[in-house]
Amino acid sequence: MKILVAVDGSPYTKRMLAYLAAHDEWLGDRHQYTVLHAVPAVPPRAAAVLDKEVLKSYYNDEADKVLKTLRTFFTKQRMQAEFVHKVGAAADVIAGIADKGKFDLLIMGSHGHSTLGNLVMGSVATKVMAHTNVPTLLVR
Numbered sequence: 001m002k003i004l005v006a007v008d009g010s011p012y013t014k015r016m017l018a019y020l021a022a023h024d025e026w027l028g029d030r031h032q033y034t035v036l037h038a039v040p041a042v043p044p045r046a047a048a049v050l051d052k053e054v055l056k057s058y059y060n061d062e063a064d065k066v067l068k069t070l071r072t073f074f075t076k077q078r079m080q081a082e083f084v085h086k087v088g089a090a091a092d093v094i095a096g097i098a099d100k101g102k103f104d105l106l107i108m109g110s111h112g113h114s115t116l117g118n119l120v121m122g123s124v125a126t127k128v129m130a131h132t133n134v135p136t137l138l139v140r
Contacts, residue, residue, distance in 0.1 A: 005107050007109075014109075033081035094108070099134065104134075106134045
């Protein structure tokens, strides 16, 4: 199974990883994992005055803050994974990669807001599910 694991480094990501570790069916080398982190873009006006290498370095550093602990988790669980980061709005990046990569499953943590909370604050998980046809496992 080709699985996309969307992460943001929050406690909800940690809860999702605990779920993976606790269920043997997700462990081992029978699945192909891609771990994705969406780094928020620097506002266009600020990006326009920054050197491209400085901006690229910033995005890499921000991604490494999240992906470093995930690399450790996957190594401890003896799970092979590709670690990827893309710049942009999280919901758009996740849905786009899920569809383009032809993944069999998308796994992500969810804050578990109520319907009213999603309406007021929005929800990355809700937006992703609305924009992708990939089956999605949400872990709260």
